Amino acid sequence: MSNTITVRLDDKLAKKLAHVAKHTGRTRSDVIRDALRRQLSIAILDEVREELVPLAEKKGIYTDEDVFRELS
Amino acid sequence: MKVFLDTNVLISAVISRGLCRDLLRTAQEEHDVVVSQLVVDEFERVLRDKFGATQPALGKALMLLDDIEVTMNPTVVLDAGAPETNDTLILTAAIDARADVLVTGDHGMLAQANVLPIDVVSPRGFMERLRVPDDSYPSLREENGGPRVSEDRTGPAREFSFDFSLSIIKLYMELQAAREYVLSKQLLRSGTSIGANLEEAAAASSRRDFLHKMTIASKEARETVYWLRLLNESHLVTDLDVQQQLDQANKLVRLLTANSKLQTLNS
Numbered sequence: 001m002s003n004t005i006t007v008r009l010d011d012k013l014a015k016k017l018a019h020v021a022k023h024t025g026r027t028r029s030d031v032i033r034d035a036l037r038r039q040l041s042i043a044i045l046d047e048v049r050e051e052l053v054p055l056a057e058k059k060g061i062y063t064d065e066d067v068f069r070e071l072s
Numbered sequence: 073m074k075v076f077l078d079t080n081v082l083i084s085a086v087i088s089r090g091l092c093r094d095l096l097r098t099a100q101e102e103h104d105v106v107v108s109q110l111v112v113d114e115f116e117r118v119l120r121d122k123f124g125a126t127q128p129a130l131g132k133a134l135m136l137l138d139d140i141e142v143t144m145n146p147t148v149v150l151d152a153g154a155p156e157t158n159d160t161l162i163l164t165a166a167i168d169a170r171a172d173v174l175v176t177g178d179h180g181m182l183a184q185a186n187v188l189p190i191d192v193v194s195p196r197g198f199m200e201r202l203r204v205p206d207d208s209y210p211s212l213r214e215e216n217g218g219p220r221v222s223e224d225r226t227g228p229a230r231e232f233s234f235d236f237s238l239s240i241i242k243l244y245m246e247l248q249a250a251r252e253y254v255l256s257k258q259l260l261r262s263g264t265s266i267g268a269n270l271e272e273a274a275a276a277s278s279r280r281d282f283l284h285k286m287t288i289a290s291k292e293a294r295e296t297v298y299w300l301r302l303l304n305e306s307h308l309v310t311d312l313d314v315q316q317q318l319d320q321a322n323k324l325v326r327l328l329t330a331n332s333k334l335q336t337l338n339s
Contacts (some may be wrong), residue, residue: 044136048086048129049086049093050134051125052086053087064088064195065090065091065177067080067083068080071264
């Protein structure tokens with residue numbers, strides 16, 4: 001399923017978008033989708049960590065090494 | 073580079089402080105990340121059972137894996153000489169997925185890295201490797217720096233589809249001349265879009281994008297066969313011979329099916 005949304009861009013951002021699209025040979029939609037996907041992944045990762053890091057800390061797990069020890 | 077992430081790396085990325093968080097981001101942005109179904113299941117199970125993650129939190133955590141390629145668990149498990157069954161399963165899955173590297177925090181696996189049949193590195197080892205200048209891995213990046221499918225995997229169908237489009241256009245003109253305006257338009261659309269989608273697949277920005285375009289090409293090829301058969305057997309236009317185009321369309325379907333089987337084997 002595909003969705004279309006309209007987003008207002010200021011001149012500077014629109015210019016940057018046009019530049020990147022031209023430079024990489026992609027469409028503006030493609031550049032926007034890609035940028036959005038990356039940004040949302042980061043936002044979701046931060047959100048997930050906000051909930052999960054405290055749970056791990058309660059179990060005394062703080063670092064990657066603690067996780068590796070716990071899981072092996 | 074195709075990077076297989078072990079469960080412990082994914083778990084660390086979402087619950088602890090260290091390299092794994094950045095590693096997940098970097099790997100997703102610059103490389104093709106792959107995991108197996110076993111990793112996804114384990115990721116979910118550990119977060120829920122060991123750390124008490126709530127259902128909404130789990131849902132969000134799984135959303136992080138949306139853009140990652142997930143392979144089926146291998147049916148044949150290699151005897152990789154690894155001591156634990158789970159390690160063996162992960163190793164086999166990584167090899168099966170044709171990963172260039174397996175990133176794990178498992179000390180047992182890392183200790184044996186030199187005898188394992190695949191490159192196994194720690195998260196730290198992986199991040200250090202990324203600091204090597206890009207030109208040491210010329211095949212990894214296109215000039216624009218984006219991660220992408222490294223070579224053209226569309227196979228022989230791409231070249232063939234161009235000639236096929238030409239013959240469909242010719243047929244379309246004959247049909248128009250014979251005043252067949254309905255089926256001819258359908259045929260023109262589906263017949264010429266096979267090649268267009270293969271071109272898009274060849275320039276795909278990710279593996280997922282590539283597979284998606286290949287699937288569309290395959291569907292269009294089947295649709296084309298359908299319209300041609302209909303034209304052939306309905307006798308809408310008398311004295312019309314579309315057998316040649318029908319043979320070519322069937323050949324395209326075969327080529328694309330073979331290619332999709334190849335991609336499945338390679339994933």
